[in-house]
Amino acid sequence: MRQVYLDYSATTPVKQEVLEEMLPYFTEKFGNPSSLYGIGLSAKSDLSLARAKVAKLMGADEREIYFTSCGTEADNWAVIGAARAKKAKGNHIITSNVEHHALMHTCEYLEKEGFEVTYLEVDSKGRISLKDLENAITDKTILISIMFANNEIGTIQPVKEIGEIAKKHGVWFHTDAVQALGNVPINVKELGIDMMSVSAHKIYGPKGVGALYIRKGVVIPSFIHGGAQENKRRAGTENLAGIVGFGKAAELAEEKLEEHIKRVSGLRDYFAEQVLARIPDVEINGSMEYRLPGNINFIFNYIEGESLLLLMDAKGIYASTGSACSSASLTPSHVLKALNLPYEKMHSSIRFSIGDFTTREDLDYTIEELVKIVERLRAISPLNRQTMKG
Amino acid sequence: MGMYNEKVMEHFMHPHNAGDLENPDAVGNHGSPVCGDMMEISIKVKDNIITDAKFKTFGCGSAIASSSVATDMIIGKTLEEALSYTNKTFIDELGGLPGPKIHCSVLAEEAVKNAIWNYAQKHGLELEGLKGYDPNKEFGHDDHDLEEE
Numbered sequence: 402m403r404q405v406y407l408d409y410s411a412t413t414p415v416k417q418e419v420l421e422e423m424l425p426y427f428t429e430k431f432g433n434p435s436s437l438y439g440i441g442l443s444a445k446s447d448l449s450l451a452r453a454k455v456a457k458l459m460g461a462d463e464r465e466i467y468f469t470s471c472g473t474e475a476d477n478w479a480v481i482g483a484a485r486a487k488k489a490k491g492n493h494i495i496t497s498n499v500e501h502h503a504l505m506h507t508c509e510y511l512e513k514e515g516f517e518v519t520y521l522e523v524d525s526k527g528r529i530s531l532k533d534l535e536n537a538i539t540d541k542t543i544l545i546s547i548m549f550a551n552n553e554i555g556t557i558q559p560v561k562e563i564g565e566i567a568k569k570h571g572v573w574f575h576t577d578a579v580q581a582l583g584n585v586p587i588n589v590k591e592l593g594i595d596m597m598s599v600s601a602h603k604i605y606g607p608k609g610v611g612a613l614y615i616r617k618g619v620v621i622p623s624f625i626h627g628g629a630q631e632n633k634r635r636a637g638t639e640n641l642a643g644i645v646g647f648g649k650a651a652e653l654a655e656e657k658l659e660e661h662i663k664r665v666s667g668l669r670d671y672f673a674e675q676v677l678a679r680i681p682d683v684e685i686n687g688s689m690e691y692r693l694p695g696n697i698n699f700i701f702n703y704i705e706g707e708s709l710l711l712l713m714d715a716k717g718i719y720a721s722t723g724s725a726c727s728s729a730s731l732t733p734s735h736v737l738k739a740l741n742l743p744y745e746k747m748h749s750s751i752r753f754s755i756g757d758f759t760t761r762e763d764l765d766y767t768i769e770e771l772v773k774i775v776e777r778l779r780a781i782s783p784l785n786r787q788t789m790k791g
Numbered sequence: 792m793g794m795y796n797e798k799v800m801e802h803f804m805h806p807h808n809a810g811d812l813e814n815p816d817a818v819g820n821h822g823s824p825v826c827g828d829m830m831e832i833s834i835k836v837k838d839n840i841i842t843d844a845k846f847k848t849f850g851c852g853s854a855i856a857s858s859s860v861a862t863d864m865i866i867g868k869t870l871e872e873a874l875s876y877t878n879k880t881f882i883d884e885l886g887g888l889p890g891p892k893i894h895c896s897v898l899a900e901e902a903v904k905n906a907i908w909n910y911a912q913k914h915g916l917e918l919e920g921l922k923g924y925d926p927n928k929e930f931g932h933d934d935h936d937l938e939e940e
């Protein structure tokens with residue numbers, strides 16, 4: 402059976418070139434970058450090459466990149482670090498209500514310690530209001546953390562404008578760019594970003610490697626304490642092979658960024674057009690204007706997300722849903738809730754994310770199967786155009 | 792996806808009794824505010840025996856599978872027998888559901904009760920199994936939840 406992976410936002414396969422670059426670091430190049438002999442020193446210099454590649458992809462200086470164990474750690478470190486560093490100034494953090502759990506739960510953790518967090522609401526397309534942001538800032542505000550692009554609905558936030566507002570008010574600006582890196586041109590200097598979280602496994606690198614960009618001049622305490630690695634700011638023997646893989650993935654992403662964006666968004670637009678043309682009563686969540694190139698999130702009215710996923714899975718098609726029944730908590734994802742959708746529509750939302758290995762044939766196969774699956778589930782649904790109006 | 796056992800998958804992939812009955816003797820429905828699942832069931836009744844049943848469900852794999860076994864099980868049974876079935880009956884018939892999915896089977900129990908209640912109302916029947924039944928009851932998170940297996 403054909404297998405069609407359309408969940409690149411969840412994770413990506415490691416590219417062959419990336420894997421090949423990594424492999425020697427498990428065996429002959431296994432040295433500890435802190436060691437003072439041959440293989441240690443060469444590991445150290447390879448680490449630095451990888452750092453330069455990751456830095457280049459975001460327009461940062463090599464010395465501003467700190468490798469972490471994942472994007473989640475980078476988010477935790479940035480927010481908790483800023484909270485600790487700026488405690489004397491204030492206890493107020495501004496974020497949005499569509500952040501990834503890595504950020505949202507870190508904010509909730511700080512609330513228990515007495516920090517105050519403003520969760521900015523988003524509009525029906527998933528974007529925050531700059532006016533709300535500016536109004537939320539007080540003299541106690543120490544951090545603005547707004548994600549670059551959303552993992553579920555793909556909405557890209559007005560990052561440059563947020564950076565300007567942050568700067569005007571002298572507040573640090575952190576952004577979770579785990580989904581955006583390698584999918585959107587990013588220059589941290591031009592965008593006024595003080596800290597930025599990224600992760601290798603969303604850009605065809607390995608899982609378990611991330612990084613936090615910390616602008617020169619921004620000082621936050623360490624999160625992981627121990628040895629002097631990462632310029633004494635993040636302890637622990639470096640995940641050398643993983644970091645080298647991240648470096649290679651970043652290099653490839655940098656070289657092919659324009660081509661990647663064009664190809665992937667072209668496929669996505671084709672897919673969206675076909676689905677809308679072939680299946681009645683389908684809507685799109687999020688913004689078509691400010692959107693990640695590979696993301697599309699549909700509402701297949703009258704049918705529930707998990708049952709759709711199960712039938713697609715039976716046809717080898719892999720996507721994801723924020724529907725309640727697929728989550729252990731039994732509530733729809735906070736992102737869909739933030740869009741203020743009617744309850745049924747939240748349950749009918751499905752995310753497809755397209756990537757570098759997706760082909761037009763994959764999408765054609767998916768469309769053919771989707772037409773049949775949606776029809777089949779609608780035939781046994783008590784919901785339809787009439788009931789939904791009532 | 793491997794989250795459900797084979798029997799659940801079989802009922803989900805090929806549900807029995809899906810659709811609407813023509814000229815049903817009663818229709819029942821239930822919507823679960825917990826997970827957003829909804830079920831509608833139509834029944835035919837003769838001499839207090841359910842002779843046919845069909846369902847329509849908006850819901851996850853376990854909601855659809857539970858609807859399928861529930862309709863299977865009530866066909867040929869007396870109204871009182873059908874009323875004695877709980878979501879546990881349906882889960883057992885399905886060979887178990889994953890812990891977080893147990894509540895999705897409540898849908899079927901409640902829709903069956905609602906259909907029989909509507910039938911009883913129409914025909915002025917007093918049924919033991921409907922004592923205390925309130926068709927407008929709100930369902931909270933913990934109702935009918937079974938221990939995770």
Ligand SMILES: Cc1ncc(COP(=O)(O)O)c(C=O)c1O
Pocket residue numbers: 410411471472473474476501503548550551552577579580600601602609610611
């Ligand atoms: C927006 C966003 N932030 C953070 C993360 C967490 O990254 P990681 O899986 O590397 O911990 C993810 C990935 O799921 C993400 O999509």
Ligand SMILES: [Zn+2]
Pocket residue numbers: 726826828850851852853854895
């Ligand atoms: Zn369910």
